[in-house]
Amino acid sequence: MALPDKFLKPYDPSAVEGPIYKKWEDSGYFNPDNLPKQDGEPFSIVLPPPNVTGTLHMGHAAMLAVEDIIVRFERMQGKKVLWIPGTDSAAIATQSKVEKEMEKKEGLSRKDVGREGLLERIDVFVKESESIILNQLKRMGSSLDWSRYAYTMDPPRYKAVMEAFVRMYNAGLIYRGNRIVNWDPKGQTTISDDETVYEERDTTLYTFKYAPDFPIAVATTRPETKLGDTAVAVHPQDARYMGYIGQTFEVPFAGTTLTIAIVADESVDPTFGTGALGVTPAHSQQDWDIAQKNNLPLVQVINEYARMTDAAGPAMAGKKVLEAREAVVEWLREQGLLIKEEKIKQNVSTAERTGAVIEPLPKLQWWVDVNKPIKERGGKSLKDLMREAVQSGATTITPERFEKIYFHWIENLRDWCISRQIWFGHRIPVWYRGEELKVQANSPGAGWEQDPDTLDTWFSSGLWTFSTLGWPEQTADLKIYHPTELLETGYDILFFWVARMILMSQFLLGRVPFKNVYLHGLVRDHKGRKMSKSVGNIIDPLDMIDRYGADATRLSLIMGAAPGNDIKLDENRVRGYKNFSNKVWNIARYVLSQERAGGIKQDLKDEFDALARDVTADLRAYRIYLAGEKLYHYLWDRFAAQIIEESKGKPEYGGTLYYILEGALKLLHPFMPFITEEIWSSVPGASSNNKLGLIMVEEWPVR
RNA sequence: GGGCGCUUAGCUCAGUUGGUAGAGCAACCCGUUUACACCGGGUAGGUCGCAGGUUCGAGUCCUGCAGCGCCCACCA
Numbered sequence: 183m184a185l186p187d188k189f190l191k192p193y194d195p196s197a198v199e200g201p202i203y204k205k206w207e208d209s210g211y212f213n214p215d216n217l218p219k220q221d222g223e224p225f226s227i228v229l230p231p232p233n234v235t236g237t238l239h240m241g242h243a244a245m246l247a248v249e250d251i252i253v254r255f256e257r258m259q260g261k262k263v264l265w266i267p268g269t270d271s272a273a274i275a276t277q278s279k280v281e282k283e284m285e286k287k288e289g290l291s292r293k294d295v296g297r298e299g300l301l302e303r304i305d306v307f308v309k310e311s312e313s314i315i316l317n318q319l320k321r322m323g324s325s326l327d328w329s330r331y332a333y334t335m336d337p338p339r340y341k342a343v344m345e346a347f348v349r350m351y352n353a354g355l356i357y358r359g360n361r362i363v364n365w366d367p368k369g370q371t372t373i374s375d376d377e378t379v380y381e382e383r384d385t386t387l388y389t390f391k392y393a394p395d396f397p398i399a400v401a402t403t404r405p406e407t408k409l410g411d412t413a414v415a416v417h418p419q420d421a422r423y424m425g426y427i428g429q430t431f432e433v434p435f436a437g438t439t440l441t442i443a444i445v446a447d448e449s450v451d452p453t454f455g456t457g458a459l460g461v462t463p464a465h466s467q468q469d470w471d472i473a474q475k476n477n478l479p480l481v482q483v484i485n486e487y488a489r490m491t492d493a494a495g496p497a498m499a500g501k502k503v504l505e506a507r508e509a510v511v512e513w514l515r516e517q518g519l520l521i522k523e524e525k526i527k528q529n530v531s532t533a534e535r536t537g538a539v540i541e542p543l544p545k546l547q548w549w550v551d552v553n554k555p556i557k558e559r560g561g562k563s564l565k566d567l568m569r570e571a572v573q574s575g576a577t578t579i580t581p582e583r584f585e586k587i588y589f590h591w592i593e594n595l596r597d598w599c600i601s602r603q604i605w606f607g608h609r610i611p612v613w614y615r616g617e618e619l620k621v622q623a624n625s626p627g628a629g630w631e632q633d634p635d636t637l638d639t640w641f642s643s644g645l646w647t648f649s650t651l652g653w654p655e656q657t658a659d660l661k662i663y664h665p666t667e668l669l670e671t672g673y674d675i676l677f678f679w680v681a682r683m684i685l686m687s688q689f690l691l692g693r694v695p696f697k698n699v700y701l702h703g704l705v706r707d708h709k710g711r712k713m714s715k716s717v718g719n720i721i722d723p724l725d726m727i728d729r730y731g732a733d734a735t736r737l738s739l740i741m742g743a744a745p746g747n748d749i750k751l752d753e754n755r756v757r758g759y760k761n762f763s764n765k766v767w768n769i770a771r772y773v774l775s776q777e778r779a780g781g782i783k784q785d786l787k788d789e790f791d792a793l794a795r796d797v798t799a800d801l802r803a804y805r806i807y808l809a810g811e812k813l814y815h816y817l818w819d820r821f822a823a824q825i826i827e828e829s830k831g832k833p834e835y836g837g838t839l840y841y842i843l844e845g846a847l848k849l850l851h852p853f854m855p856f857i858t859e860e861i862w863s864s865v866p867g868a869s870s871n872n873k874l875g876l877i878m879v880e881e882w883p884v885r
Numbered sequence: 886g887g888g889c890g891c892u893u894a895g896c897u898c899a900g901u902u903g904g905u906a907g908a909g910c911a912a913c914c915c916g917u918u919u920a921c922a923c924c925g926g927g928u929a930g931g932u933c934g935c936a937g938g939u940u941c942g943a944g945u946c947c948u949g950c951a952g953c954g955c956c957c958a959c960c961a
Contacts (some may be wrong), residue, residue: 184927192923345937362959380958401961459961469960529958542959587956590888594957635938661943673956708897710954742898742909746890748898748955754910757923764923772920805901811908828918 185775186864193334193767194471198860200409203320204858211872211879214262215829218872218879225261227253227696228647229319229326230671230679231334235274240319240739240751241672243723246322247736248702248806249670253325254852255801258882264663265597266650267319269312271335273607274369274535277463280304280606289385297605304606308335321724323732323855325878330659332650334642335608341650343608343621343642345689351621355564355689356600358612360546362470363599364531367488368538371603372547374638375596378540380529389456389522390514390563390811392442393433397426399521400460403528405514406506409494410483411440413461415472418446420457438495445476463756464544468772480544485782489543503541548601548610549634552685560687567688568592568681577684579699581746584676591677600638607636644682647695669696671703673746681755691735700804701746705739708752721751730760733854737762741814743807762814763857768848769822770861773843778867780834782841786825789793790816794884797849810853817846844868845883 208215214224232242249265255261280303284290285703292300312333319326332339350356363372391400398414416423426444433440449472450459456502463473464482473480483494490498490506498506514520531540555561562570569592571577572585579585601610610633613620621627642649646667651659665687669680678697687695706712707719715722726735737759743749766868793816800809821842844865851858855878860879862868 189920192921403961449959454960456961466959466961468961471959580915587889590957621952677956744899747898752910755897758909761923764921768921768924770920775920798900803901807899807900811899815908822921823925830920 185570185771189767189771189864190773193731193764195733195856196728199321199323199727199732199856202856202859203323205874206325206876206878207320207328209872209878211257211873211876213329214264214327216263217257219260220262222259222261223669224264224267224630224662225253225256226264226666227668227670228266228650228666229268229644230325230669230675231268231270231332231646232315233275234269234308234315234333235272235275236311236637237314240721240723240724241600242318243322243726243735244705244739244749245670246319246324246744247739248700249326250322250736250855251740251806251852252668252670252801252804254855254878255418257325257878258848258851258880260881262662264330264659265326266330266332267316267324267328268332268646268650269315269334270640270643271308271333271607273602273636273799274373274604275372276304276308277292277604277606278369279534280307283307285455292605295623296499299709300605313341318724320737321727321732325855330650334639334646338397338652339642339645339649340608340622342645342653344611344639344653346609346645347637348621348623348642349690350550353558353689354554355551355556356548357551358546358548360662361549361597362464362467362542362629363545363547364533365486365541365543365545366533366536366538367486367541369604370486372545372601373535373601374542374599374640376532376640378531378843379534381532382527385526385528385530387455387512387524387526388514388520389524390519391521392435392440392460392519394517396431396433396442397422398444398458398749399456401455401459401522402460402688403508403526404465404507405492406458406494406498406503407462407465408510409436409438409440409463409485409490409498410462410481411460412443412463412473412478412481413443413445413476413778415445415459415461416457417450417452418448420452422448423458436495436510437497441479443478445478447472447475462481464690465542472543482544482839484541484543486543500696502657520561547599548612548633550598550600552595552597556689559692564689565592565595571684571688571694576694577696577699578703581744584673584699584701584746588676588681591681597834598638599636601633602638602639603634604636604684607639609633610635610637625803636787640678640682644686645690647683648691649688653691664691665694666696668698668700670700672703673701674704676701685748699806703743703746703748703782705751708750710748710750715776721753721764726753726756729854730756733857734763735761735851736812737810740806741810745804762818763854765818766854766857767861769817769826770843770864772826772856773839774864774866775840776829777836778840779836781837783835783838786838787841790845791884794845794849798882798884801852812847813850813853817850821846826856840865840867847877848880848883851877851880 223276235854253265281292281780385403387401387403388405389399391399427446430443461469463469463478463480481493483491485491488503490501491740492499549638551565555563611623612633613626613630615630648664651664653660683695732757738756795811797812847858847862
């Protein structure tokens with residue numbers, strides 16, 4: 183047997199991966215419409231669209247490895263497999279990145295260039311970033327159907343977003359309301375509850391009285407907000423304070439005058455602190471609720487720039503929040519009103535993107551009502567629809583423990599603030615003319631002004647499983663491929679994305695967006711730290727691919743990685759799987775140097791077939807890490823170390839060796855697509871079901 | 886404050902429905918007789934966090950405890 187020259191050298195991934203990906207792409211088989219077998223059942227999955235803010239990291243690589251393994255496995259099972267690629271505009275993240283660069287390089291702010299100017303710059307940035315990302319997706323070997331590529335801001339997706347907003351508005355699920363929002367003073371926009379993150383900080387709790395003759399002391403960590411107090415709330419059964427309920431006091435306070443009503447509210451804990459709560463309706467969610475119930479006036483003393491307003495009085499107006507805090511404390515001290523200062527730890531709400539401390543402010547914004555009964559859905563609310571999707575088993579989550587987390591999140595869910603004061607994103611399809619308001623995608627005509635705000639980026643992401651298939655058009659793709667079979671993503675975006683997709687699909691289509699959710703863990707460094715630029719512990723997937731090959735990189739990210747568990751990655755691990763690649767290469771080298779002679783030994787065939795069934799069952803159940811390990815050990819410890827050794831000098835083993843090699847290459851192909859394709863092209867006499875002889879669409883060894 | 890997870894060989898972790906403890910990396914010894922030194926052969930290393938319970942039998946199920954981590958939450 184003449185062994186091809188390439189087998190005389192160790193396996194060199196960098197030489198073969200590019201041409202092989204090209205061969206796959208040219209074959210057209212990434213597109214299910216071109217598959218050799220057209221009567222298979224459909225299998226669809228969307229790629230969680232990477233943000234167009236930068237480049238792919240190891241987390242993306244892990245996601246791509248898992249998804250490509252499943253996709254290739256299903257394709258070889260003869261299914262009509264569709265894996266849709268895409269990218270996400272990531273509104274806030276992208277705009278702030280471009281703004282930062284503009285500021286740094288040109289010294290310009292968004293006000294200098296205006297809305298149109300900024301959007302043009304973002305467009306240029308997005309184009310560049312997009313081409314880098316698409317190239318990276320290909321380098322990983324991802325068998326994505328590029329003919330169906332989608333971007334959250336492209337015209338079909340834009341149209342879907344407008345349609346979704348209008349339908350939800352018409353169903354009464356979207357409303358405009360003045361409420362306390364999470365205001366990000368750095369990003370200059372509102373954000374949703376999920377975009378905030380608590381940080382524990384040391385702070386001081388001040389206990390004080392508003393005035394010497396004021397009967398009740400209260401405590402606060404934010405004395406500057408007390409300039410906006412309009413009431414003191416006490417528990418209705420609290421004997422100490424019952425007598426004051428209903429009274430109103432007018433007191434001078436740090437250069438202004440406060441009017442404080444004493445009100446009763448069940449939510450006040452009489453055992454905490456002084457048992458009384460200074461109510462600041464404009465700057466606290468809880469206080470806002472109390473104010474609503476008791477008809478208290480609202481005094482906004484902090485503005486969007488985290489400075490004091492005129493309502494805070496002439497002494498304080500214009501001061502930064504922290505300056506005002508010191509000034510108020512100083513005043514209290516001077517007046518002898520400060521009773522106690524204690525150091526405490528407090529959870530401060532911060533903006534996930536910018537890190538700024540959230541300033542709760544009352545603002546007129548657009549909201550999604552999650553509790554309102556929906557006529558078209560049998561009186562169920564969005565919350566009900568989200569809960570039902572998983573409770574009924576229509577959608578399952580792997581690992582299962584996340585189902586509990588999901589339900590718990592729904593219980594705590596409040597209305598979703600969807601309007602953002604940034605320019606990049608899907609513009610809210612609402613038009614104003616004087617007091618009139620119209621909700622529609624396009625301008626109703628002259629004299630109408632569109633709402634200046636854009637939508638939360640997760641609003642559009644929520645439509646992803648069906649907007650990518652052509653919705654709201656009733657396309658063939660939508661009929662065939664929705665609901666999608668699987669949604670594979672990191673557990674960190676379960677609420678942001680997975681839950682929002684369920685919400686949107688349940689309401690707009692009346693069905694779940696996917697049957698299974700597979701949540702992978704986060705990729706961390708070898709010490710378990712998050713990879714980040716500032717720590718300098720980032721491992722670049724392209725770097726690993728250059729050095730060890732895409733196949734080795736993929737294996738390092740899925741082996742021993744149970745769903746939902748974080749992966750600790752170090753370079754040694756990738757190197758180890760490079761060695762395995764070479765092992766596979768040499769197995770092939772040896773077998774291909776033998777003649778395909780003699781029959782197939784029954785016991786060895788049975789043993790291999792059992793492995794194949796085992797691996798198949800694991801893949802069906804998404805136990806990818808187990809399937810991979812079994813193949814690894816069979817090939818190295820059993821096939822190479824024992825069967826091949828035993829066969830040496832015995833030509834009658836030839837048929838058996840070929841039988842195992844061919845089967846093993848197929849089983850291994852989803853995990854290591856490049857090397858298996860490369861070897862397959864050199865296996866003489868391998869049967870083929872496609873004119874190009876690609877293993878990628880070969881038939882899986884067992885049913 | 887509520888919930889969830891983890892704790893198995895020096896390190897990173899498997900262990901799918903309970904049936905005599907596993908892998909990779911690292912360490913040590915030996916080996917270059919033709920698939921592979923990106924290799925082969927071998928050695929050493931664990932009371933499976935602690936304490937109870939169920940069982941003929943528990944790393945695997947139940948209870949309690951400890952340490953670590955994560956998520957959620959309007960305690961001023």
